[in-house]
Amino acid sequence: MRIGVLTGGGDCPGLNAVIRAVVRKGVEVYGHEFVGFRDGWKGPLQGVTMELGVPQVRGILPRGGTILGSSRTNPLKVEGGINRIGENLAARGVDALIAIGGEDTLGVATQLAAAGLTVVGVPKTIDNDLNATDYTFGFDTAVQIAVDAIDRLHTTAESHHRALIVEVMGRHAGWIALHSGLAGGANVILIPERPFEIDKVCEYVTARFERHYAPIIVVAEGAQPAAGTMALQAGELDAFGHVRLGGIGQVLEREIEQRTGFESRQTVLGHVQRGGTPTAFDRILATRFGLHAIDAVHEGVSGVMVALQGTSIVRVPLEQATAELKTVPLERYAEAEVFFG
């Protein structure tokens, strides 16, 4: 078989580990050939490829990013995009495609599979918000990076008697904020799933200073104030219709300082959370996903995503995986609230 591989959406630690596992098992165990499609869906849409074999995947296990490149190109927004992909795959003799990505990339994979192409998905996102899998690779690394930052910020918060706000990624789901806030001993965690009351946040900040500690507030970029309590600016939209976020940390910095009188400073972790070498957990999860994805393709299966359920890797219908996002249940948030203030 000749199999195409692509990585789409935001880069994520562990992408290269998936590619390596797919290629190593595909070539060495099954005798398949591979074609690398460049920059997400742009590759199959425009026919941009690269050589992909065992020599290309040598040494990439611990490397961040993706050797294939990535983009947020959405072929569903291009006239005849799905047909063009079908033609480009056929022209290169590609029998099946492994798409490694988050909700957007796998949403396109779902449509391609419905159109009759052989496609297997691998769940990727630092946000951990893909349904049907207990964890996505990249999440553990992002949380560890955020926790390292929070640990360091505690000392400045305490030495300077400042309220420090740490803005982490997560536009619709607060998993990174929740986990890094819990592991880093944050005094308040704000997530998109639970609109916050600024007065309550300020109460927690003041209470913390009264006990002679300095507060750390971890906020997901998509966290929102409760309706009518605070104004936020709207951002631009990307090709998948998502707002470009960032800025909630700055708003909180101003509001907390004005309302409590305590000096407040924000740190935006941004793309640092997606960069660099994956943790051992993410390397192993990504590798196992890759091994199971190539098994599925070898067996001629299509329209499925490999997923972690408990400690097993299973196959779930792509449709189920992309139907809705996995957000933080409010009872999980309630566990963390015990430590607020």
Ligand code: F6P
């Ligand atoms: O989906 C992963 C993610 O890192 C989100 O948490 C974040 O909102 C978004 O990507 C940022 O995307 P970009 O790098 O395209 O600005």
